[in-house]
Amino acid sequence: MSRRRRFKGRDVHGILLLNKPSGITSNDALQQVKRIYNAAKAGHTGALDPLATGMLPICLGEATKFSQFLLDADKRYQVTAQLGVRTDTSDSDGQVISRRPVSVTAEQLAALLPRFMGETMQVPSMYSALKHNGRPLYEYAREGVVVEREARPITIYDLKLLTFTGDSLSLDVHCSKGTYIRTLIDDLGELLGCGAHVVALHRSQVATYPAERMLTLEQLETLFARCKQAGTPPREQLDPLLLPMDTAVAALPEVNMSAIVASYVNQGQAVQVPGVPLEGFVRMTVGEEREFIGVGEIDDDGKVAPRRLVRIGGDEEDESA
DSSP states (O other): OOOOOOOOOBOOOEEEEEEEOTTSOHHHHHHHHHHHHTBSOEEESSOOOTTOEEEEEEEEGGGGGGHHHHHTSOEEEEEEEEETEEETTSBTTSOEEEEOOOOOOHHHHHHHGGGGSEEEEEOOOTTSOOEETTEEHHHHHHTTOOOOOOOEEEEEEEEEEEEEOSSEEEEEEEEOTTOOHHHHHHHHHHHHTSOEEEEEEEEEEETTOOGGGOBOHHHHHHHHHHHHHHTOOTHHHHGGGSBOGGGGGTTSOEEEEOHHHHHHHTTTOOBOOTTOOSSSEEEEEETTTTEEEEEEEEOTTSOEEEEEEOOOOSOOSOOOO
16 A cells, blocks of 8 residues: 655745735744645734734744744734723624623813823733633633633823714724733723724734834735646745744844854854843844844853754745745
8 A cells, every 4th residue: 555645735934914804813924824834833922803904923833943933023903992881802703792882072082091101010801812821811701711810011002082973983003012002992992981893903013123014914825826737836826925934033133153163053052142132132143144044042150041943944845836
């Protein structure tokens, strides 16, 4: 009996800025991108709710090693909320749990919004993906089980009122990692005394990635189909759309080293490099070309210790993309 070859996909590395559509999960979007690129390995950097749209960085190949740095990055959202109606999920996908009259003025809003600015504590929603005993909270919520959640520190850097029409409002929110916009809207609704829930949510920025570099699934599918029809490898059009993997760690200080020093780093050894920071993570590059080789951390001896190294090479299993 012949042994069936195990499909592994293509060895492709980089970051795609996907403009996620509403109505699908972030994992569904990830799997579609992985299929289009025929990528052997892929991961996203911070889930968006099915209702939400906007920037979802998809890391392919070796770029997945640096996804945590994008998970930790600041985000910017535009959110539209309906006043007077509260739901169990704090968005329009949930069940209505209360209806109250709305008698909110623009002056009241202007007075309340500053309360959410700066460093605050936020209790995550029961319908979040946070884990409790290995299971996401939303699984407990769907079973009617309420789990005690500790408030977590978040930071709202900027909070602007975009529109207000009496029973609905739109906000622009610049926030730290771990901020739940649904919870922010629910808390605001309770302070206003009428309740509120999210009806639209768009993430316009992750870290410093430009919104104009986002691509939709439809654009990728169209490009893929055109290449197939023309008989050209889709990779020739798809791969140039990827951002370099080191853009995920662009905020880290750079430590540039010689090829000789880098050879020790690639063997897992900590090295002494002049002028490095006193502590923290660093972005390691080599030579005048500043080739990115990974992320290191300053150890107790002041040396650069490798933490995530780029390993590119090996045979590709499938060339169909």
